[in-house]
Amino acid sequence: GFRASKNQGPWPPDGDNYNIFVFGGSTAFGYGVPDDQTIASHLQDYLCDVTPKHVRVYNFGRSSYISSQERVLFEQLLLAGFVPSMALFVDGLNEFAFPDGPAETDRLRAVFDAKPNALDRWRFVDDLPMTRLAHFIRRTAVGALTRSPQVVAENVQPVAAFDDGKYHDPAVIAAVIERYFENKRLIETVAQGYGTSAVFVWQPIPLYKYDLAYHPFAAGDFGTNFFARYGYSYVERRVHEKPPGENFLWCADIQESRAEPLYVDKVHYTAQMSRLIATTVGAQIIERDLLTRAGDPALEFKSNVVYNHGQPIQHGSTSGF
Numbered sequence: 001g002f003r004a005s006k007n008q009g010p011w012p013p014d015g016d017n018y019n020i021f022v023f024g025g026s027t028a029f030g031y032g033v034p035d036d037q038t039i040a041s042h043l044q045d046y047l048c049d050v051t052p053k054h055v056r057v058y059n060f061g062r063s064s065y066i067s068s069q070e071r072v073l074f075e076q077l078l079l080a081g082f083v084p085s086m087a088l089f090v091d092g093l094n095e096f097a098f099p100d101g102p103a104e105t106d107r108l109r110a111v112f113d114a115k116p117n118a119l120d121r122w123r124f125v126d127d128l129p130m131t132r133l134a135h136f137i138r139r140t141a142v143g144a145l146t147r148s149p150q151v152v153a154e155n156v157q158p159v160a161a162f163d164d165g166k167y168h169d170p171a172v173i174a175a176v177i178e179r180y181f182e183n184k185r186l187i188e189t190v191a192q193g194y195g196t197s198a199v200f201v202w203q204p205i206p207l208y209k210y211d212l213a214y215h216p217f218a219a220g221d222f223g224t225n226f227f228a229r230y231g232y233s234y235v236e237r238r239v240h241e242k243p244p245g246e247n248f249l250w251c252a253d254i255q256e257s258r259a260e261p262l263y264v265d266k267v268h269y270t271a272q273m274s275r276l277i278a279t280t281v282g283a284q285i286i287e288r289d290l291l292t293r294a295g296d297p298a299l300e301f302k303s304n305v306v307y308n309h310g311q312p313i314q315h316g317s318t319s320g321f
C-alpha cells in the first residue's frame with residue numbers, strides 16, 4: 001500500500017489527475033510527522049497552488065529502502081497497471097547506510113543457508129516467549145559488535161575526531177554511487193517506455209552541511225549513516241563532473257544556512273523540514289518544466305513566483321544543479 005496524504009487521491013488513481021508516485025525510505029515515508037505534514041503532502045499542496053493541474057501525490061516510502069528496492073516496487077506497480085504521470089525518487093541516506101544491499105540481507109541469507117528442516121524442527125521452541133526474548137537480546141548484543149560494515153583496511157582514511165574512520169572507505173563509497181546511478185538509468189529507461197516522467201531527488205541529511213548544534217539528537221552514534229557523511233562529498237563531486245541530467249534535483253544543501261532544529265530524531269525530518277524539501281523540489285520541477293515533459297505541452301502556471309531553498313524566485317530563473 002501507500003501512506004495517506006492530505007486530500008489523498010483515489011485508488012486506483014484517476015487518469016484525469018496528474019498522479020505522482022513518491023518512492024524512498026523512511027524519510028520519504030515521513031516517520032515522526034502526521035500524514036498531512038509529510039514531503040508528499042506538502043508537495044501536493046505546493047504543486048496544486050502553482051499549476052492548473054489536479055495533482056495527486058501517492059506516498060510509497062518504505063522503511064530502509066534503497067534505490068534497488070524502489071526500482072523493483074516501481075516496476076511492480078507498472079506491471080499491475082498503475083502508471084503514474086511522474087515517479088519521484090528521494091534518496092541519499094539509505095544508499096550509504098546499506099552499502100551491501102537491502103537491510104536485513106545478511107539475516108535473510110543466514111535463514112536460507114540453514115540446514116534442511118533445521119528451522120521446522122525447532123519452530124515450536126522458537127515460538128516460546130522466553131526464546132524470542134533470548135533471540136532479541138542476542139541480536140542486540142551481536143548487532144552492537146558487528147554493526148559497522150566490513151571495509152578494506154588499507155582504503156580507510158583518517159577523519160573527524162568523533163569517528164574512527166571505518167566509514168570513510170572510498171571503494172565502498174564508489175560502489176554505492178555506481179549502484180545508485182545505474183538504478184537511475186534503469187528506472188529512466190522503464191519510465192520512458194510507459195510515458196512516465198522520472199525525477200530523482202538527492203535528499204538532505206543531518207551529517208552534511210548542517211550545524212549539528214541545532215540538532216537535539218546529535219549526541220551519540222549515527223552508526224552506518226556515517227558513510228553518508230563522507231559519501232555525500234563524493235556524490236557532489238560526481239554530479240559536478242558528470243551532470244546526471246535535468247531530472248536530477250540536488251537538495252542536499254538546502255539546510256546549510258538554517259539555524260534551527262530540523263529533525264525529529266537522528267535522521268527523520270520535522271514537519272517544517274518536510275515542507276522545505278517539498279517546496280524546493282516543487283520549485284525545481286516547475287523551473288525545469290518537468291511536469292510539461294510528462295506529456296502536457298500546453299501547461300500554464302498560475303503564478304510566476306516559485307520557491308527555491310525556501311526563498312521566493314521568479315519562474316524561469318536558474319539555480320544550483
